[in-house]
Amino acid sequence: MTTITPVTESAHFRAVELFPPVGLDVERRPDGVILLRSTTPGMPVPVTFAAGFAERAVSHAGQTLIAERNAGGEWARTTYEQAYDQALRIAGWLLDQDHPDERVMIVTENSVAHALMFFGAAVAGVPLCAVSAQHVLVAPERLAHAVDVVRPTIVFAEQATSIADTLASVLPPGTTVVSTDGAGTVTWEQVLAHDPLPDAEAHIAALDPHAPFRFMFTSGSTGMPKAVVHTNFGWCRLFSGANALLAKVSGWDERTLDWMPWSHVAGFSVLIGSVLNGGEYYVDDGRPTPELFGRTLRNLAEVQPLFFANVPAAFNMLCDALDADEALCARFFEHLQLCLYGGAGLTQPVYDRFQQLAEHTVGERIMFTTGYGCTESTAGCMSITWPTTQVGVGLPCPGLTVKLLPLDDDRFEARFHADFVLSGYLDNPEATARAFDEEGFYRSGDALRWIDPDRPELGLVFAGRLAEEFKLSTGTFVRGGFVHDALLAATSPVVAEAVLCGEDHTEVGALVWLNPAGCSAELGSSYSTDDALDWIVDRVRQMPGAGSAGRVARLAVLTDPPDIAKGERSDKGTINQAMARRNRSADIDALYAAAPHVRVVS
Template identity: 40%
Template sequence: MTTAQYRPLTFGVTQATLRDGEAGVHYLVADQALAPYPERLTDRLVHWARERPQQTLFARRQRMADGSSGDWQHISFAQALDAARRIGQALLDRGLSAERPVLVLSENDLEHALLALGCMVAGIPWCPTSPAYSLISQDFDKLKHVVKTLTPGLVFASDANRYARAMLATLGDDVELVCTEGTVPGRDTTSFASLLATEATAAVDAAMAATGPDTIVKFLFTSGSTKMPKAVINTQRMWCANQQQMTQSMPVLTEGELVLIDWLPWNHTFGGNHNFGMVIFNGGTMYIDDGKPTPALIGETLRNLREIAPTVYFNVPTGFEAIANAMKTDDQLRRTLLSRVRMFFYAGAALAQPVWDSLFESAEREVGQRIVMTSGLGMTESGPFGLFVTSPNVRAGDLGLPTPGLELKLVDMQGKTEVRYRGPNITPGYWRMPEETADAFDEEGFFKTGDALKWIDETDVHQGLKFDGRIAEDFKLATGTFVSVGPLRGKIIAAGAPYIQDVVLTGLNMKEVGAMVFPTPAVRQLAGLPADASMHDVLDAPGVLAHFQTVIDELARTATGSANRIARLCLLADPPTIDRGEITDKGSINQRAVLAHRADTVAKLHADELRYIIKPTV
């Protein structure tokens, strides 16, 4: 058998040391030491503005009056630093601080980027929050919680008309509203342009010099899986250390030009810390993608990827699936995207094997080599980068070894192994939540992640670790048998590709494991119905039911016991919603929220009271 050929990619960490602790505890560290890193990210901004003043830092397509997008608007490093100093002066003039920070309601755009840089320069924290809290939510409960937690002194939204209802419902008269365009009925607003027109003084440089490793640079809220979201404190040390860790684990970031095309939301750590920080730290360029991996917006992403060739490309599994499908027939997309990309990276959920195979096939067809698909593990509290794979031979769920400077503590938890983190990239805690902060760390100062890992190969520690689910998601059947949710979900998604978007497992304190399946739009192809047929009718179609009968039968053939045998399955016509916390902005499912909000469906599934319940015939 011929060995697959990959476009060359260097892996920075390939060796680690494991030591034993007390019974059931082990510690794992990379053999590579963490190199020195700057005290603040603004040091890198200033450096690149001096070394590469004309190079583009951020670019975004201009918004036209009819709502369409036009040519790219570029902001260079020199322009970004100048704008940051002006905005920073305006923020200092307002007396803002960690006690009265800046809150951003709207999505990724150039003004959002410049405001973030202005906050960094002035040493004033900012918090980008989920636009869904303002635009989709009907009660604004999560946005009210954010406002109560942070007590912002200034709130920014790109389009006042779109965000007016949310701002009026959640913000007091003492909070200044800044917008790029539009008005808020009954409230004065400040134009973003007026911030940008402020003349910078020596006070800005003094403020920037006064920041240091312990300065709070931003707040990022957790998804709020079980309770209201928590504000994760992000310090300069945490962000800078993590960026240095990334460059050592992923040397490709410093090996020549760095160009990203990225849609990932900045209110999440993947887009807002990992990728936003990456281009500043390494002198790269980010093209802001207004597309998303949804049927309505994926066309914009594909348009951008036909035009701009990234050198590394980050996305979530649903995004890669859409791109893989498009590349089968889109010659220009294949030609541009694959022309110089050195590495793909996915996170957020499981990537089905057929998607990997399709990406490899397109790359081999176009350039004669595969592009390495990489992954890792991290979280908002870790900056987010924590673990990264060690070779191109990656399989779904593989996570690899810890990044330099991060110590892993592996703790036996009744048959599962929880991973805990300690290092300079770990948050000092949650803002204004001392009890939650204390509960998050163990007696040795390790952050308790709740993630379960196991060895890729128990005989070779250097291959690293792979994902084994979330400890809080796992449950027991009535027989006392543990169900490991993460691996079983991944197995079901792979078996049902490309027709399964995600799966929520059921069966807590019951005799059997059940599955509630969120199908992809591609399931319509199986139904043979008109394009405007409702999803309920689509899922009732004989062709759809027959396909999922085949899937559950195949899963039953490979099951080894009640803990991994899907005994009953139903298809959900109503997709998971952000407003109910069932799904995040970047598409990852919240198992607990789905189970809570669809408890009636769970009960009917296990009581055989749904119209269609698919059971194994083998």
């Protein structure tokens, strides 16, 4: 176990000089609305991903573009030149299918073959949709919905044998299925053996940057997921600003290790950033789960990325592992320059613990930024680019205008406008119309607040999803996101996640999942659920008082994990509060009936 000392205010942040100066324009309207814009200029980028990829294939021909573990556990590498050659063959095959409205759907996890199919579709100008691999086996109804919305003509299923029945049940007759295991209608070898796209340079130059590039599904927290239409223009405009802020410090031009799925903007943006900047991308075969996180730790020790991006839950698991292994800690921090979290808020105790480990190991703190944004904003669109010990979402990236509409004394609803913000949902004009206000700003549905209202340059912090707020039966309004984050901060590391309850009840309750490693560290390896609940109750009692709206009054432990098939957890590891409450009505009833193992906080 590593002995650590508290983070000191005099500590130095590593690589902070690689960020540009903070530039912010603040416009305040008489009605209290505030408009925020970055004054930092963007960097030139190609007009399409294919154009940037083609440039890198020449300038970085022999360098590794992407690598993944092979059956023997070694890194199998594909160079930029090799990837481009295969992309031209895939593009040639796609365009020879002669369908009037060609669309590709990928139903496989991150892999070299997945990346090559994406590269080939991008070069061909054929829109592509990657759906969550978890949908294939555990949530086939969501896969069926995705097929109904996107109407793919080609499906790439890397290993189709195990999912053949599911595909047959959701795909229309005549859909071409490409697979690497021979279980589809076309083999991967046949595609890669096709003649390369002729006159590729002219074809890429003629691609329409405003045409559909990708369809990416929303989380579906308020209904079935919607398909957002992304364009080359939007992604390239986003990276014009993202590169200006993060390209150098992130090491996108050197090496990146990542697991986050390419069916989500968080994971896909890391792949895009690596390729456009000519870096090496390593596919992490680990996940932030007890069963698979060991693989991530092995990969981190070998690759030593300059940039570590993950969901907040992974940082908690990482701190446990680093605290227990000084050699791993030294390898991890040796070259690290930047961390990014997205998908949910990072709790302050986890952030502080991470920085304590960094200071103990390398004598410096590591800069943290956010991937704050959504599918509709193409990817993360706000960022922290200055030294701070305060967890937050930062300020707008170049090219984005953020409109802040007052909600109450200190919170604002955030709305976005930019070239890279949603132009529309696929074949859903009603949802598209509802998504925008009268000035054309996208309604994010998120609440933000200032770190310091008198110093806007310090940025904003997340203050909850408006859809997660509810009323008690007394009429008292509960900021669900705020209470949720406060509970996690107070009960770290014992509590891994929580579902807030209380609608139609007189007080706020919480159903929690335990973090086994944190429980063992705090309570000993022989702890019981009752031991954990008593510890949690003691911490909750110490939380600052905030009346019935901010005080968790009832607690119980959930022993079964979040159900992916029922939409409770995304494949990024984040919890869908609304779906969890809907699915766990019996647990909520027991919580308010004071069943055994329920704690009422006095």
